[in-house]
Amino acid sequence: MSAKKIAIIGGGNLGSAIAQGLLKSGFSKAGDITVTKRNTSTLKELREAGVRIETDNDIAIREAEIIVVALKPYNVREVLQEFRGSFDPAKHILISVVTGVSIDDLEHVVPGMPVVRAMPNTAIAIQESITCIAHKHATEEQIRYIKTMFDQLGATVSIDEKLMDAATVLGACGIAYALRYIRANIQGGIEIGFDVRTASLIAAQTVKGAAELLIRENRHPEEEIDKVTTPKGCTIAGLNEMEHQGFSSSLIKGITASYNKIVKD
Template sequence: MDLKNKRVCIIGCGNLGKSILNGLVDDTDYPSEHIIATKRSLAAIESYEAHGVRITTDNVWAVGESDVIIVAVKPYKVLSVLNDIKEHLNPEKHTVISLATNVHVNELQEALPANLPIFRAMPNTAADVKESMTSICHNEAGLSELKTVQYFFDKIGTSIIINEELMDAATVLGSCGTAFVLRFIRAMVQGGIQIGLDSKTATAIVNQTVKGAADLLIERGNHPEFEIDKVTTPKGCTILGLNEMEHNGLSSSLIKGIVTSYDKIS
């Protein structure tokens, strides 16, 4: 089947579900009519009907109309939602993808019919602008549906397949990481204001500088230190500022924060 003919439902269109919905609706290749969005209270997603998306409170109906089921409810609700839909799932037709942190593939398998392709995916909120980093793992049956699942997540950014043991670490870097980078950006802007820029100008400079630095690494595949060496003239202002940040624990505090998040999640 041409992958764009696969129909998808997003069960639980809250923050993350809506980010994925936005990414798919904006995609000119994928028909919005193939998307169903569910939620118990529909007011916040009614506007998507104008794009052709079908919305409903009925998860069982949504499953019957879909091939790929993305479960985007809070982790503590995942198993009860799966319990409601499990009798309507067919391993020959359906693929289930859970976005819940810390609900493992074996728990999902126990709650669902045998031989069903089951995935865990960990996108981030940049799905909203098609720049998510999504880490994906799967059960044995999922091997046959890798292309399908990556097709959807690549529409909202970039995806990688990893072993499930690495999912917690990937969640800290890829999902908590959004907040870490945003706080770094905010601190840069505050520094910029202190040295004379207005907030709007500082924000424009910092946002594009961060994006450009990331693009340099993504497009060239270089090590960050290689790019840093290019900017740090001996005795110049960049190395002085950078070393002052390091004396105050920049790298160390980032690493400690990442490990603290990991200890909490795992």
């Protein structure tokens, strides 16, 4: 599969993370990646790594083959509308990572361009994203290319577009939920005697180990929990207290609150 030139329109948190992942994975050479932003001062590290930094979206789009749109939901239509003339359906593949804006909406703004929606998370910077992909009119060949690209940046799963908002919550917002869980563990760890660095390492590596048990061994969480909960032991005492305080319930309510925020906005 020959390497294609990639333009990332909107070099903010996610756009920059995608560029970092592309570089780290070796999927793209630095010179084949262009990142656009109006104020480019925050993109110093990418520039130093050889990534092309542009303020002109027209140039970036025309010179690339893959266009990743990483703009905010409130200005994506306006910006794409402005640059609709820069797109060439015979040359370009358009990928939107924008939350809550449908394929139909975007294809309406840029007529003739099939749009693929992708929902990665910020761990894409270190090739550890889960990226959900949905499409309607893209060709098999285009989808194969996009999947190969995101496979280099973590794991990918193809979903129906109607699940894209749910994917945003579980996968993209999920990074923040998981980090807050780890932070709470660090706070607890300090209270029971660890310094912050040691508590952070133990908490983060423990979460990584738990996740790997599910991913690598394909286990169900409760099967693994059963192995830890010694009868009359400290694990079940702690777990039950967490549940009395609404642990699982608070997470489920948080997930549905995030979801409702997307679908009601």
